[in-house]
Amino acid sequence: MMWNFNQFLHNIAIIDEAGHQSTYADLKNESEKLAKVFDRRCLVFNFCANQKGSLLGYLTLINHNIVPVMLETDLNKEFSSHLIATYKPDYLWVPQDVSNQFHYECVFSTWNYELLKTEFTNCYPLHEDLALLLTTSGSTGSPKLVRQSYQNILANTKSIVKYLELDEKERPITTLPMHYTYGLSILNTHLYVGASMILTEKTLMQKEFWQQFRDYQATSFGGVPYTYEMLDKLRFFRMELPHLRTMTQAGGKLSPELHKKFAEYALANNKRFFIMYGQTEATARMSYLPHEKALEKYGSMGIAIPDGEFSLIDEEGHLIHEAEIVGELIYKGENVTMGYAESGEDLIKEDLWKGILVTGDMARRDKDGFYYIVGRKKRFLKIFGSRINLDETERMIRATFSDLECACGGTDDKMSVFITDESKKNDVLKFLAEKTGLNPVAFKMMFLEQIPRNESGKILYTALEAYL
Numbered sequence: 001m002m003w004n005f006n007q008f009l010h011n012i013a014i015i016d017e018a019g020h021q022s023t024y025a026d027l028k029n030e031s032e033k034l035a036k037v038f039d040r041r042c043l044v045f046n047f048c049a050n051q052k053g054s055l056l057g058y059l060t061l062i063n064h065n066i067v068p069v070m071l072e073t074d075l076n077k078e079f080s081s082h083l084i085a086t087y088k089p090d091y092l093w094v095p096q097d098v099s100n101q102f103h104y105e106c107v108f109s110t111w112n113y114e115l116l117k118t119e120f121t122n123c124y125p126l127h128e129d130l131a132l133l134l135t136t137s138g139s140t141g142s143p144k145l146v147r148q149s150y151q152n153i154l155a156n157t158k159s160i161v162k163y164l165e166l167d168e169k170e171r172p173i174t175t176l177p178m179h180y181t182y183g184l185s186i187l188n189t190h191l192y193v194g195a196s197m198i199l200t201e202k203t204l205m206q207k208e209f210w211q212q213f214r215d216y217q218a219t220s221f222g223g224v225p226y227t228y229e230m231l232d233k234l235r236f237f238r239m240e241l242p243h244l245r246t247m248t249q250a251g252g253k254l255s256p257e258l259h260k261k262f263a264e265y266a267l268a269n270n271k272r273f274f275i276m277y278g279q280t281e282a283t284a285r286m287s288y289l290p291h292e293k294a295l296e297k298y299g300s301m302g303i304a305i306p307d308g309e310f311s312l313i314d315e316e317g318h319l320i321h322e323a324e325i326v327g328e329l330i331y332k333g334e335n336v337t338m339g340y341a342e343s344g345e346d347l348i349k350e351d352l353w354k355g356i357l358v359t360g361d362m363a364r365r366d367k368d369g370f371y372y373i374v375g376r377k378k379r380f381l382k383i384f385g386s387r388i389n390l391d392e393t394e395r396m397i398r399a400t401f402s403d404l405e406c407a408c409g410g411t412d413d414k415m416s417v418f419i420t421d422e423s424k425k426n427d428v429l430k431f432l433a434e435k436t437g438l439n440p441v442a443f444k445m446m447f448l449e450q451i452p453r454n455e456s457g458k459i460l461y462t463a464l465e466a467y468l
Contacts, residue, residue, distance in 0.1 A: 002062050002131075002154060005031075008194030011168055014052045015198045015216050022052060024194065030110055031060040037108045037115060041065050042090035042122055043347070045083070047073045048178040049095055050199045053113030055178070055187065057093040062153070067126055067347075069133040069145065070179040072455065073098060086143045087344045088123035092116040124344035129351070133341065134181055134280050146181075146280045147338040149351070153188060155334035156283040159305045160189045163288050164246070164274065168194035171243070173218040175204060175227060180456045182250050185284030186222050204230060210239070217243040224251030226457025228258050237265050250276040250285060251456055253373045255395050256299035263294035277301035277373065282357050283335040286310075287371060300370045301363075308333035310371060312363060320365075326374050329363040332356050382412045383442045390415070396435060397428060405451045407459050409468060415443050416468050422447040 005013075009025040016022075034056065044061055046068045048054045061068040069087065071080065073095060084092075092102055096112050104116035129149040136144050160166075172190055174197070176183030190197055198216045202209035204227065212218075218241075223231070228249060247266065254262075259275060266273035273294045278285035287310070289302030304310045312320040312327035320327040332355055339352035362374040375391035382388070390408040393415070397406045404424055410416040419428055425445040433440045452463040 002150065002157075002188075003059060003191055008168065011194045012196040013191070014055065015171075015196060016052055017200050017202065017212065019216065027056065027059065030056055031063065033110065034060045034108060034115070035064045038064065038066055038091075040122065041067070041126060043067050043069065043087060043124070043126065044091045044093055045069045045071055045087075045089045046179075047071050047075070047080075047092065047094045047098070049073045050174040050178055050201045051095065051112065052199055053095065053111035054093075055197070055199065056111055057113060057115075058178070058184075058187075059191070061093075062131060062150075067130055067133065068093075070184065071135065072177060072179050077101065083143060084118070087145075087341075087347075088120040089118060090120055090122065091118060125348045127338070127348050127350065129338065130347060133347075134179065134184070136280055136340075143342055145341045147341050147347070147349070148283055149338055152283040152335050152337050155307065156185065156285060156305075157188045157192050159307055159335070160185060160285060161193055162306050163290075164189070164248070166190060166193045166195065170195035170219050170246075171198060171217060172220045172222070173198040173209075173213055173216070174200055175221045175223055176251075177455055180251075181280040181284050182222060182224070182278065182456070185278075186248075188284075204234070213241065213244075219243050220246035220248070222248040222250070224457040225249070225254045225258075226453065228254055228262060232258060232261065244271060246272045246274065246291075248274045248276060250278050252458060253301070253391065255398060257399055260295065260298040263298055266291065267295055275300070275302060277371075279357070279359060281337055281353075281359075282331060282333070283337060286331045286333065286335070286357075286359075289370070293370075297366075297368075297370050300366070300372050302370060304331070305333070305335075308335070310365075312365060323367045324364055326362055326364045328377055329359045329361045329371070329373075330356065331359055381410055381415055383415060383438055384413065386436070386438065388415065388436065388438075393417075393432070393436075397431070400431060401428060407451050407461070407464060409461055409464050410444070411468070413442065416446055416464075417443055418446045418448050418451060418464060418467070420448060420451060 005024040005028040011024050012021045013024045013027045014022040046057045048070055096114050099114045104118055106114045107117050108115040131150040132148040133145040200212050262273050272291040274291050275289040276285050277287040287302045309332040311330045314327050336353050336355045336357045360377045363371050365371050375389045379390040393408045404419050404421040407418045429445050452460040
């Protein structure tokens with residue numbers, strides 16, 4: 001059993017948008033009712049929302065040896081049908097207001113969620129260690145899922161609890177979707193210590209979110225880089241949030257400028273700011289920057305989490321021992337998942353990665369042992385013989401032209417630069433030519449009204465490929 005609610009029965013587990021409170025005893029009682037429906041270990045699709053019914057489903061399935069696939073509620077109908085046909089789940093756990101989209105019988109309902117029985121029954125055998133399936137980051141129609149084990153989840157949960165020093169006094173508010181590995185890890189860790197979750201589907205762009213933040217006395221929140229970009233524009237630093245103690249950031253590299261800005265705010269206001277690094281393939285998180293180092297080491301992703309280990313390798317696969325040499329980042333730890341599934345037949349597969357993850361990220365290590373992400377291994381172009389980092393190019397543009405969004409892609413010898421202000425095309429082009437020393441013909445400037453992003457704020461580079 002992943003979560004033992006017995007030691008926290010009288011604690012408040014959930015505060016919903018309306019302010020209604022549910023204790024761990026309430027959660028346990030409803031969970032036991034739901035669990036009685038299942039007579040065997042099987043596969044269930046959980047269509048997630050930041051609602052207590054969704055959380056109930058997830059906790060019940062994990063705690064009772066049922067394997068959930070965590071999916072977004074408003075998933076493209078064609079894609080959800082494709083996933084159902086590919087993996088043949090025994091049940092769907094869905095919000096009541098969308099259950100009519102699926103023509104299956106409801107066999108149980110509670111907390112505004114329904115359990116629907118599909119026409120499938122144990123179509124594919126499940127590996128005994130398989131606990132959870134999550135879509136890969138930025139997934140757009142791919143049936144590829146990450147296979148997480150019970151040990152993966154428990155090890156990463158314990159590690160995060162340790163370095164964030166979490167206890168039952170915490171009261172985080174949801175800012176990330178439940179089907180996203182980072183958002184899910186916030187739930188895992190806080191429920192593990194008996195804390196209270198504030199569940200809301202409001203976004204930080206809505207005044208109702210901040211009202212709930214104050215009314216329910218939120219102590220922490222997590223965000224991806226885009227979250228912090230928006231907070232900066234929302235004049236977050238002027239807000240009165242007396243109960244806020246901790247801010248965490250993962251899901252991509254925060255610009256050094258914003259990292260420094262939020263670190264300074266935290267230091268001046270007696271709050272903790274943690275930069276972290278992770279991937280779905282490592283359950284959730286692999287590194288953290290201790291909050292007391294947030295300003296001194298701004299721009300860094302920090303050090304490996306407790307019981308984790310980093311190394312760097314060169315293009316020939318040799319270990320890099322020297323400081324300040326860029327190489328591919330390798331991670332070792334119990335939270336490295338079992339590998340991918342691309343079909344139902346893959347659900348019985350053994351652990352293919354054996355605790356070692358080749359991250360695909362390029363990084364350097366300073367003399368003190370702190371790591372800095374340079375960019376994705378595949379996010380480099382060779383233009384007229386020069387190796388250009390697309391992530392760094394985006395960072396430079398954002399730092400200079402703060403009033404526009406941008407994204408970079410392309411092929412060797414031609415970089416495509418997408419911006420959201422057509423009038424700035426020539427200015428950005430001139431800036432890039434000067435900064436890189438490349439001829440302006442190396443850049444193709446393109447205008448988009450909006451840069452495509454997924455709901456966790458990451459740029460959908462695959463969606464930009466149609467314009468290349």
